[in-house]
Amino acid sequence: MDLFMETKDWAKALQPLINKYEKEKHPLEYGSLYQVLVMVLLAAQDSDAHINKLAPAFFKDFPDMKALAKANTEQLMQHLSGVRFHDNKIAWLQDIASVVKDDKNIPTTMKELVALKGIGRKSANVILREAGATAEGIMVDLHVVRVAPRLGIVSEKKDATKIEKQMMELLPKQMWGEIGMAISHLGREICRPTNPKHSICPVSKDCEYCHANNGPC
Structure with missing residues (x-):
């Protein structure tokens, strides 16, 4: 894994995402x-x-x-x-x-x-x-597969299993249950495939993609 990823305090960097999306309901409209x-x-x-x-x-x-x-x-x-x-x-x-x-x-x-x-x-x-069960991993959907490498938290860009493993190595267990869904919501609402909204992104200052593309980070 890249040294930058290992040395950066990703738990601290991604906490604003948890603050914004914690307990946000999954887009599936279920009742049980x-x-x-x-x-x-x-x-x-x-x-x-x-x-x-x-x-x-x-x-x-x-x-x-x-x-x-x-x-x-x-x-x-x-x-x-x-x-x-x-x-x-x-x-x-x-x-x-x-x-x-x-x-x-x-x-x-x-x-x-x-x-x-x-x-x-x-x-x-x-x-x-x-x-509401104890998290045993990190949810990695298509949005997380796209956004997590953009942020710079993982080096893997396609394999969801490898992305999950890398994120689990870098983040404390207490974040596992929420961070996947938080990144997914970020990808749906702000970090779109084209024209991501850097100016309103809560983690833009720590985002590798934002800095690489001269966004307002």
Whole structure:
């Protein structure tokens, strides 16, 4: 890892992000742990906005894990046919429902969550955060993959697993649960792919990209 990354006090540099976005709700409009599990699985390689639109009708028919466990493929397809990679996702939901069976059995540890079909580390980190469970990693979505290298906190620019690992090495555990979502919100609102809003960015003075591009840092 770059010496600059290792020697910079990133916990201090990124604290303004935590202050701005701490406890900010995930863009998925869920109402329970069951719903967030289903929705993060469906949103993978799709959009949060799309999943938010179809969720009310889906959860009206399948309000909990017990109902989902009784659903057949045809019933699920009626709601999810427009979701990207719906065949795989329907199979994963059916497998999860057959394993978990009841909302009270939804796991809240990284090991148990990633053991479920269709749930990777990114989804597990989201579920843990929204469940109020102890963070075991840092959520790295597409926004974090883009923004974290811009900030200069990581040298990896594409691999989410490597980005997460580098961030975990540099940041204290007490920041893990919030920093991924904070960077994601920054990427959605301020640090856009083109024309990032340096003048209102809370971490611009510590941002490698801002300084390299002569922004108002």
